[in-house]
Amino acid sequence: MKNLNFNSLKSINKTIHILLCLCLVVFASSFGFAEEKVLVLGGEKGWPSFSLKENITFGKGRFGYTSIEVAKNARKVSGNTDLLLNFEGSIVRDASDNYTVIKNDMLPMENSVMGHFCGLSRGNGNGITLKGNPGTIFGTEGNPGTFAIEFWIKPSIAENGEIIFLWRSSRTINNYVMYQMIQATFVNSRINWSFRNIFDGYTKNNGEVSLTSYSTIVPDKWAHHVLMFDEETGLLEYRINGKTEDIKYLTVSGHERGTIYQPVLGIPDDITICPSFTGSIDDFRILHSLPSENKSETLYDNESLQSLSRQKYDPYKVTGGRFETQPIYTVPGAVVEKIETLQNVPAQTEIRYYIRTGENFFDWTDTYPEWKSVVPGSEIKNVTGKYFQIAAELYPDGDGQKSPSVSEIKVTYYEPPLPLAPAKLKAQAGDGYVDLSWEYSLDDTTEGYYVYYGTRPGEYLGTDSSDGTSPIKVGNVNSFRINGLKNGAIYYFAVAAYSKMDRRIVGNFSEEVYARPRKDR
Template sequence: MLKKHIPFFVIVCLLVCKVYPLAAQSKTITLGGKNGWSNLSVMDAVKFGTGRFGYESILLSNDEHRVTSETDLLISFEDGIIKDAAGNYSVEVNNLDISSKTIMGNSAGLSNGKEAGLRLRGSKKSIFGGAGLTGSFVIEFWLCPSIAESGEQFFNWRSSRSVASVPLYQDIRASFFNNQVEWVFNNIFGAGNKVEPEVIITSTDSIIPQKWAHHQIAYDDETGLIEYRIDGKIQSVRYVTSTKRESGEVFNARLGVPADIEICTKYSGLIDEIYISRTSKISTIHDFYNRKGGRFETQPLMSSGFNSNLTGLQAVYSTPKETDVAFYVRGGDNFYEWTDEYPEWVPVVPGTQIRGVSGKYFQLAGELYPDGKGGETPSVSEVVLTYTETTPPLPPATIKAYAGNGIVDLSWTSSVDFSVGGYIIYYGEHPGEYLGSVAVEGVSPVDVGNTLSYRLSGLKNGNIYYFAVAAYSSLDKRIVGVLSKEVYARPLRKVK
């Protein structure tokens, strides 16, 4: 007797095992890697670069300057464009080329030692385009000289002004001298009729050719302090006051006749991120990466259907010492209703199970954090999201149609799936086109609930109608399966 029951028991187990997995199948969405990152919607302080396995990866972008209310001039050379992003200066002469050998962003300026590299003309609202007091200012840029030969100039402004009816030549220039940087200010600073004829600021560190360095010179209009730094290190400090110390009457910077700024005059090498601001604030250390980090977000990613559940996240990423990456996900059925805060972003750890995130659409966000010195960046090369989809139930295997006077009675066999919540009838007057609208019970498709027979009335006698039935899931009515085979019937008024 036992031998007779074993085959039947095995068949039942196989059928049950085959049916239940249909309710939730595991699928994946791959971002990055071989697929690339074409589906990003937000890239804040991040960029594309090369990461693990040579894949296109997301990294922190360089901490480049951005235009603010204090910005007087900003030329970043990005995308091969040489113009003032602040809109205060126009390019009158340009003999610079564009180079990909950059320190910030993707482009830098290349000067070949010509007499005139770049000449800028300021508007009346700019520091060097107007006459009078300048207020506090910072001039900064990145330099990578080819030789650093004495006499090469990379900043020059020449003009004149009158003091007590006496014309004075004015000059602000920065150049190489004896393998160092020398800033000279002629007749720029003064108080009343008193003028400081010459202020010279010289670097203590020697300039190394073929090496990028960040130069900053700042003037504080309230204290008279001039401070020069290279790569955040103080090179020289000078008080432009009546006592040449912190105390005494402050000598303010005053410019005469508006004149052009000349950049890279007879200079041979690279230059990047030319920035002038109306402030005396100067950072002690220039970070390659913003210490606040950066963030990326994907577009809403469509799963295979409603009621899908996000279950896991795997990532290929790199985190050098002190750097970090944080991942966030969220989900929902209608992403048109989403805001920055809704649905709530859920933090996830790669390799752990995700709970409580479901819907037809998912979204991924990542936050990248540099090390404490702002010199190292993490990278994200690939992210794989795993989710389970609710498979739509199978359609009825058999469907029958019986016509009557303005009616059609439909009946069908039950779907073999256990997850059926009900059935939908599709009808129309052409094969495969279920656009019917005449039935009293409603336009196609008609939700008939969890029943195995149904009557459609109000149909026109003599017309032929085509029908199909689909089952929907008990978990969500929007999860509708494929259609059954098609049947047809022609309502007629029959002889009594």
């Protein structure tokens, strides 16, 4: 009885051992031989071209990599726009077409504060010179009414005497020629606005009105500047980053009430922007008053001044942005396991990632195949196909103050095992044909073989054979005669195995052989 139990136990152990071996074989066949692949988008090598880019731009991300972030706002031309230089085109021009660029020495530059590009001024005494058309503020003699001059700057050094804006002309009163000037200049790390003989009837300080920023200008940091004059109140105000720096009432009383000294410009002349400034400038614009029916857009009542302040604090498009990669080719049956990202997601911002796969991307649409939401670092299930595509949506915070950014996306996926190449390929030439033979591939994933041929080494683009163009699917055999070849021509051959899983999964080529068909004599 004990002997019987011992033998039974041996039999059971043997059976378990066999089952375990079979399980290991199945597991190895399904997973163990699958090759792990890692695709890196962004990072050190940068980003490839995208099939879709909506409201996104490039910035500087983690470890100095180029990052993707929400595009920054850019000013738009509206009814109150007198001049707009947004530097977004291939050439520098006034987006409103009210001014003509006479001379330009600025260079377009990325890493702007608004939109995609800004202007780089190198402090060589040129900058941008523009001539205003009739009807513009600086192209017309007389009272310009309400106006605003607005821009972003990032100085490199903020040196004394650097000029941001300059207009010079003259006005004749009772046969007396009066010199006029409007100028914004750096003085002791501050910006001083000087209006000389601009406000009609104002005689204090020899007709000069000055506004000087209270805050010091910080080099290498973007700041928003706006100078405004309200013809209804006489208020001349200078703001930086939405904060009032200096104000003056151009009234007889010097206060909010009283007769207003209205601006009057003389002979039209060119304006120059950054004639001696080293640094970056963006979205320079000049504005005038709007029609009363567009009061909600005007910049000059209290509500609108607050709106202008909010515009400064809204550098990112709150609607967010989206990008989609080009379809990425793998092999049939590839399985995407996960994505990992190198990103920066400030509070209240968000990045959502998506993936889709398919066998033929030529029939893909915006919604087919369906996008599947994925979470970085988490396992992705049921995502397999010959092609896959990654998308992401980036959302700034509600105030448009901060944008998330992604510097790198790492995609881990598995490709099914490739059949091993057949060995010992031989070729024997005959009259208009070549006989090929080889040894079967050693692994059991092979279902059959393709025969490749051509007339140049390593280029298997043959079309001569009556059996078909290269490659020829010959099935699960280890010899094949290729007919219909030209006598005297040399042909090169290779054989590759295709997988039981999918005949489109083709292994590596065998060694190359060659032969020259000939007619027996």
